[in-house]
Amino acid sequence: MERIKHDGVLIVGAGLAGLSAALAVAPRKALVLTGAPVNQGCSSAWAQGGMAAALSDDDAPALHAADTVAAGAGLVDAAMAAILAEEGPEAVRRLAQLGAPFDRDDQGQFATSLEAAHSRSRVARVKGDQAGRAIMDAVIRTALSAPHIQIRSGARLRGLLQDAEGRVRGVLAEEDGRLVEITAAATILATGGIGGLYAVTTTPPELKGEGLALAALAGATIADPEFVQFHPTAIDIGRDPAPLATEALRGEGAKLIDGNGEPFMARYHPDAELAPRDVVARAIHAEREAGHGAFLDARAAVGAHFPDEFPAVFAACLSGGIDPRVQPIPVAPACHYHMGGIVTDADGRTSLANLFAAGECASTGVHGANRLASNSLLEAAVFGARAGHAAREALDPQSRPLRATPSPDLPPEALAQLRIAMSRDAGVVRDAAGLTRLIAEIDAMEAAHGRAAPLVAARLTAQAALARPNSLGAHFRADGVPDQAPSRTFITLPASSPPRLAAE
Helix, strand or coil: CEEEECCEEEEECCCHHHHHHHHHHCCCEEEEEECCCCCCCCHHHHCCCCEECCCCCCCCHHHHHHHHHHHCCCCCCHHHHHHHHHHHHHHHHHHHHHCCCCCECCCCCECEECCCCCCCCCEECCCCCCHHHHHHHHHHHHHHHCCCEEEEECEEEEEEEECCCCCEEEEEEEECCEEEEEECCEEEECCCCCHHHCCCECCCCCCCCHHHHHHHHCCCCEECCCCEEEEEEEECCCCCCCCECCCHHHHCCCEEECCCCCECHHHCCCCHHHCCHHHHHHHHHHHHHCCCCCEEECCCCCHHHHHHHCHHHHHHHHHCCCCCCCCCEEEEEEEEEECCEEECCCCCECCCCCEEECHHHEECCCCCCCCCCCCHHHHHHHHHHHHHHHHHCCCCCCCCCECCCCCCCCCHHHHHHHHHHHHHHCCCCECHHHHHHHHHHHHHHHHHHCCCHHHHHHHHHHHHHHHCCCCECCECECCCCCCCCCCCCEECCCCCCCCCCECC
16 A cells, blocks of 8 residues: 655645645645545535625624624534634635635725625625635635645545544545555545535535544544534526525525415514525425425516626526526525534644544534524635644654554445435434434445445434434424523544554
């Protein structure tokens, strides 16, 4: 087996969190591993709404932090929310300096829009719905030209390397069918979420929670895996993954209507279309289950301006035979974001020495039970950079890594079965019977295929959802018991095998 010793920081994942970390590692060397080609296979490039930050005169970080805490249904770490909000404006300005072409007003200031559960208009956008792609283009250009960064595409994470004391010493990766061990002083996981575990998702299918699962198998503490955010308005045109109708459309005044053209959101929440995402997702789910249908009507709010103001949504609709200028858009809830993840402190440190995490695979506590709209790119930029700064200072323990066994692969047919089961039983609405059935299916798949990383991630989500009997935030139990005092879920898996012989 090939072994590589990297003299610096090893980063797995090339989304906004991973590349923000890589840039922050300077002047120390950063080696970035990514399974898909750069700018593919990461949710960052798919983000539409933008980045939330207190950028205007009538806003303040304290207000942004308060909205973040309120949206999180009692589980947000207020200190983490304060860091996110206070460092948010500078993160947006830093990305603008790298070349991200944020929309500007007539005075040259950031043009901001209103999104659900925000008390101010604070979402910085790019051409309406182009923020993720434009930001990533700017960050990738910078990273590719940075002399301290090396990016290796086609490298898939298969396991973590640890020494006899449990310190993380690097990763076991697969490149062109060959296994390679890569050691480093510090390792940062920025491997994204779990959307690829669901049959209806807005995220790249490559994101199957493998970084989360492999960290859990190595003994890292996991928090809140039951909290999965379902975007209310995926465009229902039969595509996998489902294209997204950004929340900014509702901020501009688009209405949710049933098949008879009647608005329905006022029946579910006083804020109607601008209610928190979990409320809107359940409302749409209920209307569809009742046979009424659900559509996003932006004809009056956007109409003829669609091609210029929301080009990505316009193109997606046209690809499915819908002209949103003159037709309502059929919508359905879809898996969109994972609030749970690998527990970290404010600088990305996990419970395992020399292992850091950032972005969607991490759990900083900033999202609680329900992420506030457009806080995801912001978290990736803020906490990705913080993880990079901290990992830069890590000392190489110079210890010998134990031999690692690669996580088994899950065959495509089994993955397809898992995705259907997850959407059915761990989706927008859950109950004990469905979650128990899901866990039994995971048991059977593990018996057939081994402890594959997607199965581990799915099990963490399902078991935590079953263990939380009350509804909270994005976790909704149809059979829920009365509300209980909010508390976070923390999981540490038992050791999966005895220590292995040290690699020579």
